[in-house]
Amino acid sequence: MLWPDKVTICEVGLRDGLQNEKVLLSIDEKLELLDMVVASGIKIIEVGSFVHPKAIPQMADTEKLIQRMKKVDGVEYRALVPNLKGLERAHAAGLTKAKLTLSVSESHCINNFNQTPLEMMAGFIPCVEYAAKHNLSLSGALSSAWGCSFEGRIPAAQIEKIVREYLKLGITELSLSDATGMANPRQVYEVGSYMVKTFPEVKWILHFHNTRDMALSNILAGIQAGITIFDGAFAGLGGCPYIPDATGNVPTEDVIHMLHEMNINTGVDLSKAIATARRAKEMVGHEVASYVLKAGRCEDLTNIKAQRQNNR
16 A cells, blocks of 8 residues: 655644643643643644543643633644533633544443433534534544443444534534543454544544553554544543543554654654653653553664764
């Protein structure tokens, strides 16, 4: 197959990475990580979410974070919102883009939001109207699109039904999320190819957790399916608070390293992405799931060998 020349990385560490952490980072610490992400060259950043602070206290200071952060031209800053109230808060804080989210799994959606997917979708109508009135951009996320701990494998027809509902609302940027870490490469390729072919008007994003060590393989399968935008979280932090034993996202730096080794451009400085992951690890105070952070880049081994030869 022909590999793409470029792949786009979206950093979700400040939201999905930190929302399951026991340590609550200060706004200054979050701003430090945000500045490091921007300095690395990543152009799409999910800075937080506007959910009830009692449900996810790690995101309680998202308004203050947005109000204090430096907005760099050419960088897209977005936040996750579950409803109109969340969108209003995001707008008031100064954001111009938000991501609506629901679970494709009815059981997970009810457990998470106490509504069915279609009931949640109906609640998005006021969000679309509000966004149009205030010149805001909206994207949509389909959580548990690949599998659910309550229902198992999610049929492609169930995903397609939610996609069509999003399209009725005029939302054409959609993220297929694997919050449970149940996706496998064949499934990603087959479902991804079908979605790309059936909905060419959609800007597709894939979001994988590395629960069963298949996230990088799933990204490759997604690329083979024709998708070139992927979420990652620095140091592989994260996990859904509503999914038992959920583990972290695929590490941003691991994704970038793999792609660069394949001569696929990301526009990101890998050394700076690794530095971000290292700093995040220091802040949360525990071991993380980043392989590149532990082992270094393949390039580093080559440089060490060359240095040894030069010193002979």
